[in-house]
Amino acid sequence: MWWRSTETAPPFRLFAWSSISSGDLPNASCGNCSRSSVHSFSTAPTRLTPEGLMLPTCPALHRSARTVAPMAILLAGVLGTGCMRPSSAVAPMSGKRVESDRGMVAASHPDAAAAGATILAQGGNAVDAFAATAFALSVTDVSQTGLGGGGAMTFFNAKTKTVEHLSFYARAGEDAAWARADTSRGRRPGRAAGTPGMVAGVLDAHTKWGKLTRAQVLAPAIALARDGFIVSPLLARTIVSSRDKLMADSLAAARFMPRGEALRPGDRLVQPELAATLQRIASEGATGFYNGGIAERLSAKVKAQGGLITVRDMNSYPVTAMRPLCTMWRGYTLLGAPPPMGGAAVLEMLQMADAAGVADAGSFTENGAAVAKLADIMRIGNADAGAYRGDPAALRVPAHGVVHPGFARSRAGLVGGALPDTVVAGNPWAFDTLAAAGNCGKYNPYPASAVLRTGSANSAPRDTTTAEEGQSFTSHLAVVDGDGSAVSATTTVGVLFGSGVYTDGFFLNSGGSNFDAKTRGTNRYSNSTMAPTLILDGDQVRLVVGAAGSQYIQPAIMQVAIRMLAFGEDPAVALSAPRIHASSTMKEVEVEPGFSTSVYQALVTRGYSPASRVRDISFGGVHAVFVRKDGRRIGVADPRRDGTAAGW
Numbered sequence: 001m002w003w004r005s006t007e008t009a010p011p012f013r014l015f016a017w018s019s020i021s022s023g024d025l026p027n028a029s030c031g032n033c034s035r036s037s038v039h040s041f042s043t044a045p046t047r048l049t050p051e052g053l054m055l056p057t058c059p060a061l062h063r064s065a066r067t068v069a070p071m072a073i074l075l076a077g078v079l080g081t082g083c084m085r086p087s088s089a090v091a092p093m094s095g096k097r098v099e100s101d102r103g104m105v106a107a108s109h110p111d112a113a114a115a116g117a118t119i120l121a122q123g124g125n126a127v128d129a130f131a132a133t134a135f136a137l138s139v140t141d142v143s144q145t146g147l148g149g150g151g152a153m154t155f156f157n158a159k160t161k162t163v164e165h166l167s168f169y170a171r172a173g174e175d176a177a178w179a180r181a182d183t184s185r186g187r188r189p190g191r192a193a194g195t196p197g198m199v200a201g202v203l204d205a206h207t208k209w210g211k212l213t214r215a216q217v218l219a220p221a222i223a224l225a226r227d228g229f230i231v232s233p234l235l236a237r238t239i240v241s242s243r244d245k246l247m248a249d250s251l252a253a254a255r256f257m258p259r260g261e262a263l264r265p266g267d268r269l270v271q272p273e274l275a276a277t278l279q280r281i282a283s284e285g286a287t288g289f290y291n292g293g294i295a296e297r298l299s300a301k302v303k304a305q306g307g308l309i310t311v312r313d314m315n316s317y318p319v320t321a322m323r324p325l326c327t328m329w330r331g332y333t334l335l336g337a338p339p340p341m342g343g344a345a346v347l348e349m350l351q352m353a354d355a356a357g358v359a360d361a362g363s364f365t366e367n368g369a370a371v372a373k374l375a376d377i378m379r380i381g382n383a384d385a386g387a388y389r390g391d392p393a394a395l396r397v398p399a400h401g402v403v404h405p406g407f408a409r410s411r412a413g414l415v416g417g418a419l420p421d422t423v424v425a426g427n428p429w430a431f432d433t434l435a436a437a438g439n440c441g442k443y444n445p446y447p448a449s450a451v452l453r454t455g456s457a458n459s460a461p462r463d464t465t466t467a468e469e470g471q472s473f474t475s476h477l478a479v480v481d482g483d484g485s486a487v488s489a490t491t492t493v494g495v496l497f498g499s500g501v502y503t504d505g506f507f508l509n510s511g512g513s514n515f516d517a518k519t520r521g522t523n524r525y526s527n528s529t530m531a532p533t534l535i536l537d538g539d540q541v542r543l544v545v546g547a548a549g550s551q552y553i554q555p556a557i558m559q560v561a562i563r564m565l566a567f568g569e570d571p572a573v574a575l576s577a578p579r580i581h582a583s584s585t586m587k588e589v590e591v592e593p594g595f596s597t598s599v600y601q602a603l604v605t606r607g608y609s610p611a612s613r614v615r616d617i618s619f620g621g622v623h624a625v626f627v628r629k630d631g632r633r634i635g636v637a638d639p640r641r642d643g644t645a646a647g648w
Contacts, residue, residue, distance in 0.1 A: 096637045097572040100647030104633035105129055106623040107477040108144070108548060108643040111229050112136035113635075115220035117646035119212065120481055127155060127209040128217050129479045130487040134202050135221035137475050138506070139274060140229055141642075143238040143496045144548065145475035147277065147289070147506040148298075150197035151491030152341045153205055154324055154532045158484035161539050163335055163443045164209075167320045168201025169525045170194030170494070170511025173313030178522045182513065188306025189248070192499040193508035194526055195313045198491060199281060199289045204319040205487075218282040225275035225505070228268040234617065234642045236265045238473075238496050245500040252502040274505030290314045294504050301503045308512075320393070320525070324534075326445035327403045328438035330354060330566060333536040337490075338446040339397040340519075342529035345385035345554040350561060351408035352377045356415040359566040364559070365577065365595055368602025375582040375589045375608055376415040378555045379423045383584035384411070385554065387425030389527050390519035400446050401428030405437050419607040423584040439536075473618070474530060474548035478625045480633050486541045486625070488532035490548070529553045535561065541627050548621040548641070555581050556620025564626060571626040571636040579619060582608070592619060617641050 098104065103120030107113040116133035124132070130153060138146045145151070150169040157164070171194050172178035182191045206217060231239075239246065239262045246252045247260070255271060256263055263269060280288040288294070295314035302309045325336040325343050329350045336343025353359045356377065361370035390397055401407055407428045414423075436445045474492035494510030501508040514526040531554050535543040545561060547553045556579055563574035578594030589608045591600065592615050603610040613619065621641040626634045635645025 096575070096639055096644060097570075098635045098645040098647045100633050100635070101631065102482045102633070102648055103129065103480065104625045104635040104645060104647040105133055105477065105479050106625055106635040106637050106643065106645040107133050107137060108475045108621060108623060108637070108641050109137055109140040110642065110644040110646075111140050111220075111224055112477070113637075113644050113646035115224075116477070116479060117648050118220065119217060120479075121648040122212065122216070124212045124217070124481075125210065125483065126479045126481040126485040126487045127205050128212045129481065130155075130477065130489055131202050131206040131210060131217040132220055133477045133479065134198075134489060134491060135218055135278065136224055137477065137491065138198070139221050139224040139271065139278075141235075141475045142269075142271075142507070143235060143242065144473040144493065145198075145491040146493050146498070147198050147274075147281075148193075148196045148498060148501075148503075148508040149491055149493035150194075150509060150511060151201060151474075151489060152337050152528075152530055152532055153201065153487055153489035154335060154337060154534050155205065155209060156335070156486045156534050156536070156541055157209070158486075158541070161442070163324050163534065165322045165324045165337060166201050166205055167322055167337075167341060167525060168197030168204070169340065169528055169530075170509045170514075171197060171313075171317065171525050172512065172515065172520070172522055173309055174522055175308040175310065176522060177308055178512075178515075179520055181517070181520070189245075189500045190302040190305030190307025190309075190508075192494070192510040192513045193302050193307050193309060193501055194512040195309050195317050196509055197317055197319065200286050200317050200319050203281070203286045214285060215282045218278055222275055222278045222282065225271045225278055228270035231263045231265055231267045231269050232642050233265045235269075236263055236267075239263055242496045242500075245497055248500060249502045252497075252500070252507070271505050277504045277506065290317055298503050298508070302501055302508060305499075305501055307499075307501070307508075309508075322392075323444055323446045325399055325403050326436055326440035326443055327351060327405060327408075328440065329535075330359065331537070332542060332565065333439045333443070334403075335443065335534040335536065336403070337531050337533070339389055339392045339399050340525045340527050341531060342385060342389075342554055343531045343533060344388070344399045344402040345381045345529075346531045346533055346557050346561075347403040348384060348408050348411070349377050349381040349554065349558045351403075351405055352380065352412040352415065353558065353562060354566075355409050355412035358415075359562050362567055364563070364599075366598065368596070368598040368600075368605075371580060371595065371599045372602045372606040372608070373415050374559070375580060375603065375606070376419075377412075377558075378580075378582040379584045380411050380414055380426075381554065381558075382551070382582075383423040383425045384428070385529070386584060388428065391524035391526075394521055394524045395519065398428045398432040400436075401430070401432030401434075404428070404431035404434055406434065407431040419587065421585075421587065439538075474550065474553070474621075476532070476546040476548050476621065476623045478544040478546065478623050478635070480541060480544055480625045480627060484541055484627070484631075486534060486544045488534050488544045488546050490530040490532045490546050490553075492528075492530065492548075531557055533557055533561075535565065537629075543624060543626050545622065545624040547623070547638075549618050551583070552581055552618060552620040555579070556622050560622050560624065564624075571624060571634050575622050575624065575636050575638050578615070581619065590619075615640055 105116035115136040116129035119132040498507040532546040563569040578592035581590040637643035
């Protein structure tokens with residue numbers, strides 16, 4: 001089902017809004033008009049309505065402004081009223097920056113962020129909000145994530161001062177063909193699909209650490225799928241770019257290409273099949289997804305399109321609880337996603353930036369010397385990330401050694417030195433058995449244990465002959481609740497709309513294409529650059545951050561973290577600032593608009609070929625929550641994507 005809106009959609013929709021008149025708004029009673037807490041369409045002071053909406057506190061603003069309300073909040077229940085505390089004046093950031101003394105969510109779609117904030121306001125904790133947001137993203141950010149995908153989450157429990165990590169990415173199954181390369185070159189869409197872990201992972205986290213019921217956290221997603229949401233320009237663009245993939249499946253075409261015409265901005269996308277699947281998950285839990293009709297139809301459709309997923313693969317999908325990677329940086333404790341995720345590169349690159357003096361540069365935009373060093377650091381970090389990866393249950397992956405300060409310092413010694421065409425990975429094995437740095441011991445970090453030494457050593461160069469990860473798209477969310485507990489989570493279906501295999505209202509991932517010659521095999525997780533990250537100051541969360549964008553993820557997180565925590569930039573400024581990207585296998589450096597001429601000159605002098613690039617969604621879509629020392633949460637969303645922050 002779909003229909004066209006009678007109103008013209010805005011050129012860049014900040015929220016999934018349905019309009020209400022000024023007469024629908026309750027009267028303001030929260031004090032003077034000098035306060036400013038939510039920065040969206042205006043700098044107007046705001047307050048919390050019974051529906052959980054941040055609205056202007058001044059009655060005059062009700063009469064003069066067309067005020068609108070997030071659909072997900074309207075569908076999700078009634079909240080208590082209250083006023084926000086005054087905050088320091090901050091320039092408005094087009095709805096991408098929100099402050100609150102209580103809970104905060106930042107996510108890649110407005111309705112999903114609103115769903116998470118609503119759950120927090122209903123008394124849920126960070127994990128409840130994570131579950132609600134992740135399931136809502138499965139509906140609204142459908143080209144990039146979904147029930148047929150997977151991901152990873154890192155959770156800081158403020159009450160117990162412990163950190164947990166769950167990995168639930170796409171997984172190879174029992175068929176022996178998983179140990180062989182896929183030679184179909186995309187002619188068999190089902191071959192790209194791994195067993196999906198999204199539902200299992202989110203529900204496992206919710207069962208272990210959530211407070212509210214499964215039905216409560218799934219309610220916003222069910223409503224969004226059943227009643228629909230407004231298609232944004234970004235979603236419309238991804239539909240157009242994936243036309244052939246969507247048209248290849250009649251069910252997918254009926255939803256996204258009705259009558260052969262791609263949905264346009266302003267259309268409403270309704271997904272009744274997905275709503276039914278979500279309702280079944282709400283009623284039956286993971287069993288309703290991984291057993292019975294959904295699993296059987298999924299396996300049959302995948303196999304009909306050349307794939308390998310069996311019903312038994314679905315029945316036995318395991319969520320893996322792991323210890324986070326951990327190291328110290330400028331007095332902060334860095335907690336990253338262990339293999340097969342890509343957190344090691346973020347932690348290593350941040351330490352190299354400190355050792356090379358880049359983190360003390362004060363600016364990137366005008367500092368050519370610092371940016372040239374930054375390019376070196378990215379190339380070195382990417383080389384190490386490419387060499388040491390894979391499922392640690394099957395391969396020896398020295399990730400603890402990669403993030404060890406000693407290894408990072410040794411690699412930083414290459415910054416500013418000879419500039420090879422291809423950077424060779426370092427040797428972290430000597431550092432892999434050393435004690436954890438600084439405060440990391442208390443968080444029982446990712447171990448170098450006998451359990452992880454059962455396979456052959458993974459130190460081979462990256463083989464990307466069949467990997468699709470360079471084209472992958474992802475979705476990130478960040479949550480901090482009122483108690484200070486936090487979740488950083490990244491999910492994906494791989495490339496846009498995944499493998500294109502569509503069943504029961506969702507797309508199967510393309511994660512099966514992320515194996516390379518060294519890492520492929522049966523019953524193992526595929527590789528990923530996803531890097532949900534937590535940064536602690538003592539035993540308090542300071543920054544919850546992550547990104548979407550495949551190989552752009554780790555460099556984007558590094559640049560944003562340096563800007564916020566080393567340069568002291570406002571979180572919204574840090575996310576909006578221009579970025580660069582450099583690969584270990586070439587001397588071309590991609591440069592977003594906004595850098596000074598001196599930066600381009602410095603890159604050329606260093607031996608690089610700077611290539612100007614239009615700022616778009618693939619350059620790393622960062623979402624973050626920054627917690628000030630006074631406890632105030634600042635949620636920010638990358639202007640390169642549709643996302644927003646939502647607080648209460």
